[in-house]
Amino acid sequence: MDxxxxxxxxxxxxxxxxxxxCPVVMLALGSFSEGLTAFGRFTLDKYIGAYADPAFFRVMLxxxxxxxxxxxxxxxxxxxxxxxxxxxxxxxxxxxxxLSIIPMMIPHLLFSVSWALLLNxxxxxxxxxxxxxxxxxxxxxxxxxxxxMILVEALLDLPIAYLIIAPAMRSFDVALExxxxxxxxxxxxxxxxxxxxxxxxxxxxxxxLGVVRSLASFAxxxxxxxxxxxxxxxxxxxEMVSLGFSPDYGKAAALGMSVLAASVTLIYVYRALTAESExxxxxxxxxxxPTLIELGRARIPLFGAVALLxxxxxxxxxxxxxxxxxxxxxxxxxxxxxxxxxxxxWTDVLNDPLSLLALKNSLFxxxxxxxxxxxxxxxxxxxxxxxxxxxAGILESLSFLxxxxxxxxxxxxxxxxxxxxxxxxxxxxxxxxYLATYLPYGVRPMASAFVxxxxxxxxxxxxxxASQLTTxxxxxxxxxVPGIVSAWILMASMFVRExxxxxxxxxxxxxxxxxxxxxFSDDGLWGKLSALGIVMIAISTALVxxxxxxxxxxxxxxxxxxx
Amino acid sequence: MEIQVRGLSRRYFSEGREIRALDGVxxxxxxxxxxxxxxxxxxxxxxxxxxxxGLESPDAGEIxxxxxxxxxxxxxxxxxxxxxxxxxxxxxxxxxxHMNVFDNVAYPLQVRGVARDAVRERVxxxxxxxxxxxxxxxxxxxxxGGQQQRVAxxxxxxxxxxxxxxxxxLSNLDAKLREETRKELKAFLGKLNITALYVTHDxxxxxxxxxxxxxxxxxxLVEMGTPQKIYFDADTQFVADFIGRANLVKAxxxxxxxxxxxxxxxxxxxxxQRRDLPVGAEVTLCIRPEFIHVAPxxxxxxxxxxxxxxxxxxxxxxxxxxxxAGGELLLARIEPHARLAxxxxxxxxxxxxxxxxxAR
Numbered sequence: 072m073d074x075x076x077x078x079x080x081x082x083x084x085x086x087x088x089x090x091x092x093c094p095v096v097m098l099a100l101g102s103f104s105e106g107l108t109a110f111g112r113f114t115l116d117k118y119i120g121a122y123a124d125p126a127f128f129r130v131m132l133x134x135x136x137x138x139x140x141x142x143x144x145x146x147x148x149x150x151x152x153x154x155x156x157x158x159x160x161x162x163x164x165x166x167x168x169x170l171s172i173i174p175m176m177i178p179h180l181l182f183s184v185s186w187a188l189l190l191n192x193x194x195x196x197x198x199x200x201x202x203x204x205x206x207x208x209x210x211x212x213x214x215x216x217x218x219x220m221i222l223v224e225a226l227l228d229l230p231i232a233y234l235i236i237a238p239a240m241r242s243f244d245v246a247l248e249x250x251x252x253x254x255x256x257x258x259x260x261x262x263x264x265x266x267x268x269x270x271x272x273x274x275x276x277x278x279x280l281g282v283v284r285s286l287a288s289f290a291x292x293x294x295x296x297x298x299x300x301x302x303x304x305x306x307x308x309x310e311m312v313s314l315g316f317s318p319d320y321g322k323a324a325a326l327g328m329s330v331l332a333a334s335v336t337l338i339y340v341y342r343a344l345t346a347e348s349e350x351x352x353x354x355x356x357x358x359x360x361p362t363l364i365e366l367g368r369a370r371i372p373l374f375g376a377v378a379l380l381x382x383x384x385x386x387x388x389x390x391x392x393x394x395x396x397x398x399x400x401x402x403x404x405x406x407x408x409x410x411x412x413x414x415x416x417w418t419d420v421l422n423d424p425l426s427l428l429a430l431k432n433s434l435f436x437x438x439x440x441x442x443x444x445x446x447x448x449x450x451x452x453x454x455x456x457x458x459x460x461x462x463a464g465i466l467e468s469l470s471f472l473x474x475x476x477x478x479x480x481x482x483x484x485x486x487x488x489x490x491x492x493x494x495x496x497x498x499x500x501x502x503x504x505y506l507a508t509y510l511p512y513g514v515r516p517m518a519s520a521f522v523x524x525x526x527x528x529x530x531x532x533x534x535x536x537a538s539q540l541t542t543x544x545x546x547x548x549x550x551x552v553p554g555i556v557s558a559w560i561l562m563a564s565m566f567v568r569e570x571x572x573x574x575x576x577x578x579x580x581x582x583x584x585x586x587x588x589x590x591f592s593d594d595g596l597w598g599k600l601s602a603l604g605i606v607m608i609a610i611s612t613a614l615v616x617x618x619x620x621x622x623x624x625x626x627x628x629x630x631x632x633x634x
Numbered sequence: 635m636e637i638q639v640r641g642l643s644r645r646y647f648s649e650g651r652e653i654r655a656l657d658g659v660x661x662x663x664x665x666x667x668x669x670x671x672x673x674x675x676x677x678x679x680x681x682x683x684x685x686x687x688g689l690e691s692p693d694a695g696e697i698x699x700x701x702x703x704x705x706x707x708x709x710x711x712x713x714x715x716x717x718x719x720x721x722x723x724x725x726x727x728x729x730x731x732h733m734n735v736f737d738n739v740a741y742p743l744q745v746r747g748v749a750r751d752a753v754r755e756r757v758x759x760x761x762x763x764x765x766x767x768x769x770x771x772x773x774x775x776x777x778x779g780g781q782q783q784r785v786a787x788x789x790x791x792x793x794x795x796x797x798x799x800x801x802x803x804l805s806n807l808d809a810k811l812r813e814e815t816r817k818e819l820k821a822f823l824g825k826l827n828i829t830a831l832y833v834t835h836d837x838x839x840x841x842x843x844x845x846x847x848x849x850x851x852x853x854x855l856v857e858m859g860t861p862q863k864i865y866f867d868a869d870t871q872f873v874a875d876f877i878g879r880a881n882l883v884k885a886x887x888x889x890x891x892x893x894x895x896x897x898x899x900x901x902x903x904x905x906x907q908r909r910d911l912p913v914g915a916e917v918t919l920c921i922r923p924e925f926i927h928v929a930p931x932x933x934x935x936x937x938x939x940x941x942x943x944x945x946x947x948x949x950x951x952x953x954x955x956x957x958x959a960g961g962e963l964l965l966a967r968i969e970p971h972a973r974l975a976x977x978x979x980x981x982x983x984x985x986x987x988x989x990x991x992x993a994r
Contacts (some may be wrong), residue, residue: 525729530689531786533715534722535742536793545741549732 520554
């Protein structure tokens with residue numbers, strides 16, 4: 072029993088080790104090499120070239136402002152929403168669940184594009200309307216700016232921050248607050264002196280995760296930063312390797328090293344903080360009901376703010392894309408616009424061989440990649456939660472490591488690797504890189520599913536005479552189905568919209584949806600972009616529905632016909 | 635089936651320290667008896683059970699079940715749990731939440747490849763035995779705690795193992811249900827010809843259920859015997875104190891008689907149950923509260939102790955009183971209608987048979 076487990080752990084360690092360590096090592100070696108074709112010939116020129124560049128200072132400053140600004144904004148909004156939902160009598164609480172889940176279904180690239188369509192200075196719809204209404208000379212908003220980037224990135228990071236802070240707030244012992252009230256502090260003082268300090272680890276964790284995500288963010292700076300010439304590290308690195316310029320993977324790797332180092336450090340700080348916040352959250356389920364704070368007259372205005380936020384995060388992006396896909400050129404919604412509606416962009420896109428190829432590739436990567444990824448995640452989750460040897464501990468750290476991987480940097484690392492192999496420019500290169508970058512999205516739901524399976528459930532099956540394999544098939548897997556389904560959805564929807572790794576590794580013939588959309592965006596083909604974007608969102612949604620359906624049927628089948 | 639355990643050791647490493655969960659345990663569990671491992675938490679009783687069932691691997695020693703060696707460090711034998719053919723009831727019951735009652739109970743037969751009809755028939759018989767007939771298609775998690783307990787028992791019994799193991803099976807039930815289930819369990823086990831190994835930290839449970847009790851402490855076996863022997867005649871102070879409430883008084887052996895041993899202690903000269911102890915030995919006199927029958931006023935005579943009630947607490951069926959006697963504070967049970975008040979002088983005569991001497 073122990074021996075099979077040890078063998079399992081070591082083979083997993085080899086696989087996950089390859090996926091996570093390989094791109095990092097290749098990135099490091101590549102940064103000291105003279106070029107893709109001269110791998111291993113040592114030079115320091117790339118570091119000097121990358122960091123001594125006069126544009127570098129401006130890029131760093133932009134990056135710092137972008138990252139900190141968006142993370143602070145996302146965290147503040149998340150605390151506000153979480154507090155309203157868990158602690159007050161705000162109406163329509165179901166909205167909060169939607170607000171925290173649905174935006175994750177809308178790809179960052181499309182979200183950014185929709186805001187560009189609304190707020191760009193030349194013909195953004197909101198700007199055009201406001202100019203007409205108040206007879207303004209200039210557009211009031213310019214989304215092609217650092218402020219615009221910060222706002223959009225903050226909205227994108229908000230759901231994750233909310234999902235970290237809200238559970239902490241929900242499971243926090245209300246007696247701590249009640250005693251503060253008993254000793255004479257008002258609700259506001261209680262919030263500032265008791266609630267927020269106790270929640271500090273969770274809030275900090277959300278903030279740090281925001282930093283890591285915005286540091287790795289590529290869609291927002293590419294779509295909103297490039298037109299206004301606002302460069303951050305991610306887009307700066309992309310410029311170095313993008314095909315139009317003279318690509319220099321060495322310089323990109325040299326810059327990528329510091330982005331990666333920062334991300335890895337931050338993600339370990341994040342991990343320490345979440346461990347800390349779990350320590351704080353130690354109320355036993357005693358069936359208590361937290362008393363809700365009555366908002367009184369502020370109830371409706373606060374709800375209005377939440378509704379507005381939901382509108383901006385869910386309804387507006389999808390509506391704008393849908394609308395744009397039907398009008399012949401960018402115009403403000405009007406009777407005339409609706410009379411001119413056409414299916415031209417849709418037929419164009421559906422007859423465009425490149426778009427169809429991208430669609431096919433993305434579907435293959437989503438279904439095949441998620442299936443492989445979940446399979447690997449099941450074993451890794453099992454080893455991490457149930458085996459608990461030292462090797463399993465290393466496995467956990469390794470699988471967590473890729474959580475910090477900035478897509479574009481890891482793409483550059485993998486580029487150095489794939490160029491040395493026949494996998495270069497094949498769809499398998501993308502598959503491997505996707506798995507490496509998104510493994511934690513499979514491992515985490517699986518690990519928490521395993522945590523919920525008490526070891527007695529497994530042991531009693533063994534004592535009953537079932538082998539390890541039978542136990543896995545009849546006890547563990549059926550209990551894991553919800554975890555498997557959610558891991559699969561998460562990975563598949565990540566893969567269908569994947570942009571940052573693909574932007575480096577995709578070659579003619581291995582285009583994916585996001586790459587094709589980015590190409591339309593660069594060419595200003597908003598109608599075609601919107602049509603293809605809607606297809607992408609539809610696939611994500613269909614994946615979720617299908618996985619839910621299969622999961623429900625499977626658990627019913629297991630329950631019914633276990634004989 | 636008889637279970638033999640020889641020289642069993644199991645170490646853990648926790649935060650850099652070595653913990654000896656089992657430290658050279660030798661034990662023979664006779665066939666077809668209810669055998670209880672009793673001890674405070676962390677004494678190694680659950681580890682011993684898990685080693686016997688095969689869920690943990692000892693670091694040294696041997697385990698023989700019914701003549702078959704299932705574990706031997708020296709011979710490199712380690713039979714996996716699924717091949718040991720035992721039945722077990724877990725502390726959490728471990729009822730599989732995705733299966734109904736029938737599937738839970740049928741599982742051990744299904745994995746043994748028993749034919750469908752036979753499975754149906756044997757499950758029905760077992761469910762009838764634990765008085766759960768008609769519950770087959772209920773989702774197992776929708777049952778009450780006591781019913782889940784019986785499902786767990788049915789699952790452990792259905793494949794007719796020769797040995798059944800219980801890991802604190804009553805500790806998840808509330809006090810009233812625990813008592814009922816304990817009686818039920820004893821009745822069920824009484825009807826079967828089976829070796830039962832039962833682990834608990836609850837002394838009442840151990841006394842009420844067992845044919846034999848083994849008391850453990852810090853990974854070692856301290857004492858083994860019938861419930862009566864353990865309760866009235868413990869050899870060590872630890873066991874005497876653990877198995878029931880006891881007043882422990884320091885004493886010194888003064889003389890030995892044919893039937894009795896005389897000691898000097900703070901209560902005076904007391905005649906006790908005969909123990910082979912040398913004259914002058916430092917010992918502990920152990921008196922259980924229920925054997926202190928107080929009467930009002932002062933008394934005189936052999937083994938009569940005089941004292942004064944220092945405090946009383948009404949606990950329903952009696953008063954729990956503390957009596958100050960000769961500088962010692964003795965716990966005693968006083969009948970609720972005895973009409974004694976704090977500060978009253980009282981006396982009691984200790985029956986030498988209830989004066990238990992244990993080595994210090």
